[in-house]
Structure formats: C-alpha cells, structure tokens
Amino acid sequence: MPEGHTIHRLALDYADRFAGRATHVTSPQGKFSDAAALLHSGALRSADAHGKHLFLGFRDADWVHIHLGLFGKVNFGDAPAPPPTDTVRLRLANSTSYVDLRGPTTCALITDAEKDAIHARLGPDPLRTDADRNAAYRRISRSRTTIAALLMDQKVIAGVGNVYRAEVLFRHGIDPYRAGKDITPAQWDAIWTDLVELMREGVRNNRIDTVRPEHTPEAMGRPPRVDDHGGEVYVYRRATLPCHICGGEIRTADLAARNLFWCPTCQSR
DNA sequence: TCCTTATGTACAA
DNA sequence: TGTACCTAAGGAC
Numbered sequence: 001m002p003e004g005h006t007i008h009r010l011a012l013d014y015a016d017r018f019a020g021r022a023t024h025v026t027s028p029q030g031k032f033s034d035a036a037a038l039l040h041s042g043a044l045r046s047a048d049a050h051g052k053h054l055f056l057g058f059r060d061a062d063w064v065h066i067h068l069g070l071f072g073k074v075n076f077g078d079a080p081a082p083p084p085t086d087t088v089r090l091r092l093a094n095s096t097s098y099v100d101l102r103g104p105t106t107c108a109l110i111t112d113a114e115k116d117a118i119h120a121r122l123g124p125d126p127l128r129t130d131a132d133r134n135a136a137y138r139r140i141s142r143s144r145t146t147i148a149a150l151l152m153d154q155k156v157i158a159g160v161g162n163v164y165r166a167e168v169l170f171r172h173g174i175d176p177y178r179a180g181k182d183i184t185p186a187q188w189d190a191i192w193t194d195l196v197e198l199m200r201e202g203v204r205n206n207r208i209d210t211v212r213p214e215h216t217p218e219a220m221g222r223p224p225r226v227d228d229h230g231g232e233v234y235v236y237r238r239a240t241l242p243c244h245i246c247g248g249e250i251r252t253a254d255l256a257a258r259n260l261f262w263c264p265t266c267q268s269r
Numbered sequence: 270t271c272c273t274t275a276t277g278t279a280c281a282a
Numbered sequence: 283t284g285t286a287c288c289t290a291a292g293g294a295c
Contacts, residue, residue, distance in 0.1 A: 003276050052277075070277045071289045087289065103289040105278065154278085161276045208276075229276060236276085257283085258277085 002068040004159020005202030007054050008127045010074055011047040012203070014056060017076065017097040018044040024093045025058075028084035035064070035109040036090065044092070051125050051158025053118055061112040064090070069105025125158040126195040127203065133192040140180040140188060147183055148176035148255055159199065163229060163236045166261045167210035168194055170234045175269040176255070176262050207231040215244050235261040 023043050027036040045057040056064040068074070081098035084091055090101040101107060110118075123139075124131035136157045140150050150156050151165040160168075169176050172191055174183070183191075202208050209231040216232065217224040222244075227233050234244055239252035239261060248265040 006276075067278080068276095069288065070275060071287090072277090073289075089288095103287095105288065152277090163276050257285095259275095 002052055002072060003161035003164055003202070003208070004051050004125060004127055005199045005208065006206070007052050007068070008049045009203045009206050010054055011049040013076060014044065014099065015047040017099065018092055018094060019046065020044070021094050026091045028088040028091060029086060032090050032107050038109065050119055050128060051122050051154050052161070053122070055115055063110050063112070063115050065106055065108050065110045065115065065118070066101065066104055067106035069103070072104035073102050075100045122154055122158040123156045126192065127159060127199050133188070136192070137185065137188045140183055143180035145180055146177050146255070147174060147180055148260055150180045152256070152258065160195065162258055163208050163233065164195065164198065166236045167208070167233055168198065170263060170267060171210060173267055175267045176260055178269055208233065210234060211244065220244060235263055237261065
C-alpha cells in the first residue's frame, strides 16, 4: 500500500484518533515490547511524515519511527479493540479507537537527533511545505542515471514509489530510460508541480488516481476499470493492455528489481 | 494447500 | 546484482 501519500494520510489519521489522549501502547507480536512498555502510559504528542517514513511523537523527545516497507499495513478501528492477532507489531488503543501495525520494515524508538538524521538523508518531499524542488533537480541534472531510477531514489526525492513514478513519466511523455541530465528545468518543474497535485489528491482519497478527466472511462467510452491497487491509472500494472491514449501496447521491464511500466509510443526518449 | 506477487529498503559481495 | 526481511491476498491445484 505504501507510497508517500499513504504515509502522510496515516500521520493525519494517527493524530486525529490519538493525539493528546491517554493511549495504551502494546506490541502483541513482541518485537516492540520493550519500547511499548516505556510508552505505555503516554499520550501521542504529534505525528510527522517525510517520504515513506512515519514518526509518532511521544513524551518529550521520543519518536516511534515506522517504515512500512513493501508489506507493512496499518488498520484503524473503533473501540472496543478485538483481541490482537499474533502479527500485530504495535497497537495503540484509547477509549474510542485502536490502530494495529503489521509487517513493517522498521518500528523503532528513536531520539530527536536520530529523527533529524533521517530527515537529512531524505530528499525533498512533494507533500511537505519545506520541500525544495531545486535540490532534487540539482542531483537529477548532474546524473547519467535514468530518470526512472532517480525518481525512486529517496535521497533525490522522497515519497515517490513505483506507481507515481510510472504515472508521472507517462503524464509528461518522458521515456523512463532517459538520463537525468537530459531532463530540462521546465520538465522538472512540470513533473514536480504535477507530483504535488497528484500526491495531495492521493492523501485526500487514500488512493492513487492519475487519469486526466478527458481520459476517464466515461470520457473515452470504455468500461470503468479501477486498477487492482485501487485507483485509475495509465500504465502501472497494465502491461500488454492498450494505452488509453494511443491504443498501443503498454510495456513492462525490470529496472533495479522493480517492475517498470510505460507506453513506448506516448513516452519519448 | 501451495505458489506467486506486492505501492520498499538495506546490506553483502 | 543478489538476497534477506516482513505479511496477506489471490490464483492455481
């Protein structure tokens, strides 16, 4: 589930349900038990997100650092909380809500300084107000690496994952194998602006939709087809299906152990 | 019931 | 570049 929009949405939802209220912290699965015991009686102070990293603030300067990785999932529910299953790494529960975290790559108690270090190694996040799009472009414009790989590099830009990568390159007609140094300032500006809009909508709707109004199923007279991941898209996981715009076959390939999707007709080198 | 796959990352060689 | 890690859903049998 997790690209940056998911994590920012989680920060809002954690804060909504738990901030400033007495919260019971447990780790039914056990891997986070010591930290959960420390936080046991505390209240959630704040929630912050940078790229795919989520930070839950407790006490004065303690943060629970969460990264969902590929498999991590978060499930919110209303009280009373059911008995936890044995895969729940972290449960927060108060008088009205509970939330379960399963399968994260990271769930660790860290200090303010450690949190700062994580921010420092991450690139600008289109969903954060402190983001500097030029910092990303400085790296991209100097790189011979493909734009597809650069968009997935969290040191370059934080929060973009495999879906937003595929979709934003399609929306701007850019071949994923084009080198970063061949992306013009105007193209980067357009990509960044688009990502800000798409990802904000992703936070609002808790899913990724990238199809423009003029290409929606209704507008194109084709049957509605919401992609398996939950939103309407142009190329992500549509290999061998016809492109919504040109009708040609969407292609797929392996790039750095991830699946790449693009339309060779609509996206130019 | 087994196998594959997944919106991710870190580390070893 | 390959592999390890973590979980659950869907499809093939």
